[in-house]
Amino acid sequence: MIGRRARWAALAAALLALPACGAAEEAGTAGAAEAPYVIMVSAGSDAGPVTDQLITGVNSVKAGVETVNEAGGINGRQIKLIESPDNANPTKAVSGLRAQLAKEKPDAYIVTAGTQVSSAVAPILNQNKILFMNSANLDETADPKQHPLAFNLAASPRVVVEDYLPVFEAEGYKKIGILHGNSPYAKTFGELAETVFKENGYEVVGNVEYDSAALDMTAQISALRDAAPDVVVFNAYGAPTGYVLKGMTKLGWDVPMLGETSVASTPLVTQEPPDGLLGLPEVKNLKIEVNAATVYDPAAEATNKAVEKMKALGGIKGAMVNVLGYDGVLLIAAGAKSAGSTDAAAIAKALEDPKVNGNAGTAVYGSYPYSADSHEPKLPRGTHTFVPPAPIVNGQMGASK
């Protein structure tokens, strides 16, 4: 008797539970639609020489999140930003990402500084089908066959190098000297510069590498001077920029110098004394390579909007090339809107459409020409120009404080 009653009770409970289950599923679906869109960003406060880049990069992502959320979020989902306090350390970044995956899978991941972090997290993001916006130059994340959901945000080194050619032509330089550091990017720059210049009929009379940890560049500059180039093309960031410029001045070598984008990001050349070298003999022969966004233009609405947002978040250290994270967030929003979905694959597919990546309201580059074959922005020649060093305030030259 008791057993029969228990069976009836169990049946009744099961019947009562059925509609409740349905209600729970509906609630879950509704919850998913309203759940925040989670973006994780490699962040921190102490990344050695790249600390300024990292802090500015993370602020740029925050500014992008604010902009998108104010416009209604990503297809109606507000963005929730999770900072990985890894200080651009690849091991910590991987640990942070794995810990986050165990708790809640992010929808997208952004790296604003540190090529090694990008290399370390890319396979995990690929494996977990997470959208990846990468501010570093990395061949594998530019290749959709390897990483279909990853996109490079930075201009490719080839574009950076090719933009030297109009200056050579205009100034009549024929013999080129190259001076570069020994970081992976600097080595790529040095090799590519030699190849591109030779391909275009210029004579590369010297291609000298320096150790980025060295405290004196006299030897390298002496070697280059003996080759007697018409112009010196060089790459440096931070203290090595100063060592190169002081070395040139010490030797009394009066030769034009063209510093690539990393030189423009070094405050030493864009600040007046006593903090910097601006206006001193060290920079009198120097021109630096900058993108259009680094030169203030009152008509550039999208860029100015981003700068204003970032001013409120602590300002921009270095040049506008450090705020690619802002564009990364806006590209995700534009891709999702076009795809009508927040699915990573759908967003990635949409971003390959020029109508989408060219109308996202991005700040650094007006468009990010991706294609089904390449997730590296194929920016046109002339993306960068060479200008004499001038004070850079909040990432821009010619802007008021």
Added chain:
Amino acid sequence: MTLIYAGLSLGAVYALVAIGYNIVFVASRSFNFAQAQLMMIGAFVAYAGHVTFGLPAVAVIVLAMVVVMVIAAIEERIAVRPVADHQTQLITTLGFGTVLTGLAQLIWGTQPLEVPFIGSKEAITLAGGRVYTFEIGLIVMAVVLVVGIHLYTRRRLNGLAVVAMSQDAEAAVLRGVNVRMLAFSAFAVTGLLAGLMGFFIGPKTFAVATLGSALALKGFVALAIGGFGSFYGGLAGGFTVGLVEEHAARYLGSEFSNLSVFAILLLVLMIRPTGLFGKVQERMV
């Protein structure tokens, strides 16, 4: 000549680090791996004195020396004295150096800052080579410091006490030497000198938070080449490292710069395991 001047001035920077290592080593048989970071702080304080506070040069030197001396004294009290053995002190002083680097980044940021020089900022031509006046100042300072310290440890009672302590601490105690006070004083003096050195190396290297790590290793190599405990050895080691580094970078390429320095180190240690000026000590057991 330009390359020789560059090598000597760079070597002088390494020699100055080696001098700091040596003072502590002679006094307490331990290594202060934060020595290069103390010099880095000296460069930043020199920058702050010149630029932030607008002080005259003499006041800047005094400020840099006092501030770094206080930091070194604090280091001795919290990272050296509580630790019993010298091996552990390697770790604690390394940790103290890391803390100093972090503090420098927090206060002054990560970008290089130009430290003004009191003399002429122009490069001059000397015996056919080009050199900045502050580079000449660095070379002279390294030589003068080494000669001064050598004379002090040979002719002054305190200096002799330090040497006695380094050779046999127990015997020194029995002879009435205050070993603990002298070890503390050695740290304070290295801080004092690091502040002075920071003032002079800043115009060459800039004040930058990564300076400590760049100097620490090469300073140690200079010491190993010259011989632990020898001030003249540290000077010779520093100049050797600087000259080899510059000439290898010029004629072999920068890829061979560090390789050549370590090849020389190995060669010296194979021929003279105690370094160029190191002495072998015999002990009765």
